[in-house]
Amino acid sequence: MSVVLRARYAAPLARPRWRAPRLPLSTALLLLIVLSALAAPWIAPYDPTQQLDIVALKNAPPSPVHLLGTDPYSRDLLSRLLYGGRVSLAVSGLATVVAALLAMVWGGIAAASGPVVGGVLMDVADALRAIPRKLVLLAIMLVVPHPSVPMLALLLGAGSWTALAQVIYTEARTVRAREFVRAAEALGVPPQRLLVRHVAPHLTQVVAAASATLLADLLAVEAGVSFLGLGVRPPTPSWGTILQDGVAYLGSAWWVATAPALLLVFTVLGVARLADRLTAR
Numbered sequence: 001m002s003v004v005l006r007a008r009y010a011a012p013l014a015r016p017r018w019r020a021p022r023l024p025l026s027t028a029l030l031l032l033i034v035l036s037a038l039a040a041p042w043i044a045p046y047d048p049t050q051q052l053d054i055v056a057l058k059n060a061p062p063s064p065v066h067l068l069g070t071d072p073y074s075r076d077l078l079s080r081l082l083y084g085g086r087v088s089l090a091v092s093g094l095a096t097v098v099a100a101l102l103a104m105v106w107g108g109i110a111a112a113s114g115p116v117v118g119g120v121l122m123d124v125a126d127a128l129r130a131i132p133r134k135l136v137l138l139a140i141m142l143v144v145p146h147p148s149v150p151m152l153a154l155l156l157g158a159g160s161w162t163a164l165a166q167v168i169y170t171e172a173r174t175v176r177a178r179e180f181v182r183a184a185e186a187l188g189v190p191p192q193r194l195l196v197r198h199v200a201p202h203l204t205q206v207v208a209a210a211s212a213t214l215l216a217d218l219l220a221v222e223a224g225v226s227f228l229g230l231g232v233r234p235p236t237p238s239w240g241t242i243l244q245d246g247v248a249y250l251g252s253a254w255w256v257a258t259a260p261a262l263l264l265v266f267t268v269l270g271v272a273r274l275a276d277r278l279t280a281r
Contacts, residue, residue, distance in 0.1 A: 027277075030270030033263065037085030046076035048083040049235040059253035069255045071245050073235075081259055084237035088226075088264075091153045091238070092218040098157025099164060099218075100211050106161070107168030111176065112195045122169055129162035134221070141225060146233035152225070156218055167210045168203060175202045205278060212275035216268045223264050239264050 036043065045067075046052070057074035060066055068077040110121040137159055141147070147155065176182075176199055225231045226240025227247075234241060239260040246256025 026270045026273040029266055030274065033085060033267050033270070034089060036082055037089055040079075040082035040086050044076075044079040044082045046079040048075065048080040048237050051075055059249055059256065061253075062255060068259050069253070071242070071256050072249060072253070073245070075235075077242070077256060077259060080237040080242055081239070081263060084239050084242050084260065085263065087149060087232060087236060087238040088219065088222055088240070089267075091149055091156065091222045091232075092215055094150065094153035095156035095160065095218045095222070096211055096215045098154055099161040099214060100207065102157070102161035103164035103168055104207070107165040107172065108195060108200075110165075110169045111172035111199070118169070118173075122166065125162045125165050129166075133159045134224075137221075137225065138228075138230065141230035145230060147231075149232055152222070152231060156221060156225075160214060160218060160221075164207075164210050164214060167206060171203055171206045172199050175199045209275050209278035212271055212278060216271040216275065219264065219268050219271065 052070065052074045054074045057066075057070045059072055060070040060074070062069045066076050066078070068081065071077055071080065106121065106125060110118040110125075112118075113121065137155060140155055144151070144155075172195070222231065222238070223240035223243065226238045227244045229241075229244065231240055232238055242260040243257050243264075246253065246258075246260070250257055
């Protein structure tokens with residue numbers, strides 16, 4: 001009887017990993033950041049590009065009127081962070097979609113092909129991955145300075161798909177070795193149908209987790225590109241450009257650089273924890 005009671009009352013303590021107390025907090029914080037960015041046109045107190053008073057409000061500290069202060073150009077920092085979140089999240093999100101689509105096409109074709117063709121395709125992907133992505137991206141940005149949001153997302157996504165393609169290829173090959181797939185193949189199911197109907201549904205969790213990890217990486221890359229002045233054209237805000245505006249004033253107006261840096265850190269950590277949650281399930 002005592003053993004049964006101990007098992008009964010100890011069971012609730014053995015919670016799965018994805019229900020750890022810190023995970024809902026990180027997920028809620030990430031959701032709050034995303035929803036705030038989406039609702040920027042309705043909740044931002046000022047126009048993010050409006051210079052309110054270049055003399056009196058330059059680097060003004062946080063106050064009831066400007067909750068997070070102003071930047072060196074007297075623009076409301078809270079408004080710029082909200083609108084900047086829209087740009088940063090849109091660029092990194094679209095880039096992740098582009099990379100995931102390219103990776104699924106390349107990895108899927110390699111997995112559906114024979115071992116020789118598939119091996120050659122993945123060798124090509126590995127060779128592309130060996131090229132320093134950030135250096136190539138910076139070289140392109142120098143040729144095409146201040147690209148539009150869709151163009152920036154396309155460039156980031158086009159340079160970030162190779163690792164995800166390797167994950168998809170490896171997992172697809174593993175699934176194809178399972179008995180139910182071999183049975184379908186023995187019944188004469190065409191390779192394309194075999195991949196779409198029998199293999200692809202078992203890749204959803206892996207692709208989602210790997211894409212979330214890629215999203216966290218692309219958030220940091222987009223911020224770095226914008227910080228270097230090669231991202232979207234000013235005065236359009238993004239977290240990287242806001243950080244660039246404030247880094248020269250860390251001693252006198254620390255809040256200008258601190259706010260976007262914290263938002264970027266919290267968002268990247270939230271996405272990374274989400275990827276861990278998807279992997280653990």
